[in-house]
Amino acid sequence: MRIAIFTDTFAPDVNGVARTLKRFTDYLDANGYEFRVFAPESTNESLFSSHIHRFASLPFFLYPECRLALPNMLHVKAELQRFKPDLIHVATPFNIGLCGLHYAKKLNIPIVGSYHTDFDQYLEYYDLQFFSKFLWKYMHWFHKPLRKIFVPSNETMEQLKRKGFQNLRIWGRGVDCNLFHPNYSKQEVREQFQIKEKYILSYVGRLAPEKDIETLLSLSLQLPEKIKNQVHWLIVGDGPSKEEMSKKAPENMTFAGYLNGENLAKVYASSDIFVFPSPTETFGNVVLEALATGTPVIGANSGGVKNIIQQEVTGYLCEPQNIEQFKHALIHLLENNNLRTNMSEEARTYALSQTWDHIFEGLLKDYTDVLREKDHFNMHKKIV
Numbered sequence: 001m002r003i004a005i006f007t008d009t010f011a012p013d014v015n016g017v018a019r020t021l022k023r024f025t026d027y028l029d030a031n032g033y034e035f036r037v038f039a040p041e042s043t044n045e046s047l048f049s050s051h052i053h054r055f056a057s058l059p060f061f062l063y064p065e066c067r068l069a070l071p072n073m074l075h076v077k078a079e080l081q082r083f084k085p086d087l088i089h090v091a092t093p094f095n096i097g098l099c100g101l102h103y104a105k106k107l108n109i110p111i112v113g114s115y116h117t118d119f120d121q122y123l124e125y126y127d128l129q130f131f132s133k134f135l136w137k138y139m140h141w142f143h144k145p146l147r148k149i150f151v152p153s154n155e156t157m158e159q160l161k162r163k164g165f166q167n168l169r170i171w172g173r174g175v176d177c178n179l180f181h182p183n184y185s186k187q188e189v190r191e192q193f194q195i196k197e198k199y200i201l202s203y204v205g206r207l208a209p210e211k212d213i214e215t216l217l218s219l220s221l222q223l224p225e226k227i228k229n230q231v232h233w234l235i236v237g238d239g240p241s242k243e244e245m246s247k248k249a250p251e252n253m254t255f256a257g258y259l260n261g262e263n264l265a266k267v268y269a270s271s272d273i274f275v276f277p278s279p280t281e282t283f284g285n286v287v288l289e290a291l292a293t294g295t296p297v298i299g300a301n302s303g304g305v306k307n308i309i310q311q312e313v314t315g316y317l318c319e320p321q322n323i324e325q326f327k328h329a330l331i332h333l334l335e336n337n338n339l340r341t342n343m344s345e346e347a348r349t350y351a352l353s354q355t356w357d358h359i360f361e362g363l364l365k366d367y368t369d370v371l372r373e374k375d376h377f378n379m380h381k382k383i384v
Contacts, residue, residue, distance in 0.1 A: 001367060002034040002083060004109075006100030007091035008069060010039035010052070014258055015206070016285045017116045020173060021091060025051070027360045036083050038076060038096055040069035053079060055096070071099045077107075085109055087367055091116065093142045101145065110370050113143060114150040114171060115160065118280050118303065136163060147370045150363065152283035153304035171363050174356030175288045180265045182294035182348060189234075189270035193254050197232040199334055202271040202295075204264065204286045205278060207239035212300065215277040218323050219330070220250050227331055228252065236267055268293040272340065273333055279320035281305050291315075292351035296343035298329045314347040 009015055011022035021037070028035045029051075040057030053076070057069040080103055088104045090097040090113040097113070104111035143149050143165060150171035151157045157168050189195070205211050220233050233253040235245075246255060259267060268274065274290035279302035281287075287297050287308050299305040301317035309315045316333070318325035333340055 001087065001364070001371070002085045003028065003367070004036045004038065004080060004083065004085035004088045004100070005091060006038045006088065006096045008040060008057075008094040008096045009092065010037060014260065016173075016283065017091060019285065020116075023174075023356060024360060024363070027356065033364075034083075036079065036085070038071065038079075038100065040096065057095075069095045071096055073099065073102075077103060080107060080109075086371060087112065089113065089367075090146070093139060097142070101142065105145065110147055111145060112148045112150065112367065112370055113146040114152075115143070115156065116152065116282055118156070118159075118282050140164065147373065148366055150366070153307045155302075155304055155307055156282045169366055171366075172354070172359050173283050173285055173288060174354050174359040175285075175292045175351050176356065177292050177352055179262065180268060180289045180292035180351070182269050182344070184262075184266045184269040184293075186270040189266050193232075193234060193256065195232045195234070195254070197252060198230045199232070199272040200234055200270055201231050201273050201275055201330070202234045202236065202267055202290075203275055204236040204259075204267070204290070205276065207235070207237050207242040207245055209241060210280045211239075211278040212280075212321060213241050213245055213277075215321050215323055215326065216275060217245055217248055219275070219277075219326050220253055221248075222323060222327060223330070227334060231334070234267055234271065236264065265289075265293060268295050271295045273298060273330065274315075275326070275330065276300070276305065277318075277320070277326065278305070279303060284308055288351060288354060291347035294344040294348040296333060296340060296347060298326060298333070310346070310350065314343055314350055 005021065007017070007021055009018045011018050025035060025037060035051060037052045039052060039054055041054050055069040055071045076099055088100050088109050088111045090100040090111065101111065103109070146167065148167050148169050149165060150169050151160060152171060152173055154170065157170060160168055203216055207213055231252060234256060235253060236256045236259050238258055242255065256267065268290045274295045274297045276284065276287055276297060276299040279300040281303040283304035287299055287305055290297050291314055297309050297315035299309050299315065299317060300320040302320050306317055309317050311317050316329035318329055
């Protein structure tokens with residue numbers, strides 16, 4: 001099976017879409033599948049690979065890490081004709097995705113796609129709700145030709161069903177439990193960031209309005225003095241809200257910037273609680289990573305996150321933007337050591353069941369089903 005992937009974000013970008021696709025292409029490479037990736041130039045250093053074709057790009061205003069590329073259409077066509085993919089997978093609905101959609105139709109190549117980002121919810125955080133009707137019209141048009149639309153969670157699937165989308169399939173997310181585990185030295189992170197408080201509370205993600213970092217900041221400022229003096233907030237990530245957040249942040253909040261690999265895993269593992277108020281996640285990779293290190297999570301009861309956290313088992317789900325609920329859950333967990341220990345064990349056990357190999361095997365099986373449907377359709381046409 002030869003697979004062509006069209007995406008407006010790819011490694012070394014650090015968002016969830018880019019990281020998932022990079023892990024997928026690593027899996028394809030390791031298992032002998034032929035593939036090509038068509039993607040924008042990265043916001044970070046360039047990664048050279050004969051499998052990856054990159055194009056000049058501009059940042060997308062709602063999500064600068066997602067690029068609006070300017071693909072060389074003749075180059076793309078020539079490469080597709082040379083590579084002869086059995087299937088095209090469009091991962092994003094912007095310029096590169098449109099390019100993939102165009103050539104799938106033109107060259108009669110079966111096409112599937114994935115829905116990763118809930119841009120409709122993003123609009124609310126930028127006061128652009130008036131774009132919503134146009135956005136959904138466009139999304140319907142873009143996704144209509146796709147043989148299958150892969151979504152990361154049941155919550156996202158139900159949302160798209162309500163909007164009239166069809167051919168939906170779950171493509172979940174896994175976690176590398178060999179990298180994200182509880183057995184790192186907690187002292188190392190404490191020394192690195194000069195943390196002396198008893199508890200570490202962490203957040204990992206983009207620092208932007210749609211992640212509801214306003215609730216995170218309000219929570220840090222509104223904790224009772226007794227609790228406030230015992231905790232240290234470790235904020236991992238970057239984004240447009242970082243500067244303003246830094247100005248308002250309490251003294252017990254440290255901004256660590258972007259971290260990945262073992263450096264990121266060590267932060268999760270050293271944390272007593274992971275706090276993630278974002279209500280706009282279609283999945284929530286960082287939540288699963290935190291659970292894999294045995295760290296209970298307090299998150300928003302919204303989007304894909306509500307499908308990951310088991311209420312009162314691996315953490316707590318709170319009503320989005322409800323600071324009182326977040327505060328109550330946080331204080332309750334900090335004051336109950338046994339509960340945290342039990343949640344930690346349950347979190348790790350759950351994460352161990354979410355392997356990437358299993359996830360990707362399922363996706364490739366769906367690819368095979370699409371190709372079989374195409375063969376069946378062609379055979380039927382010949383008979384008729």
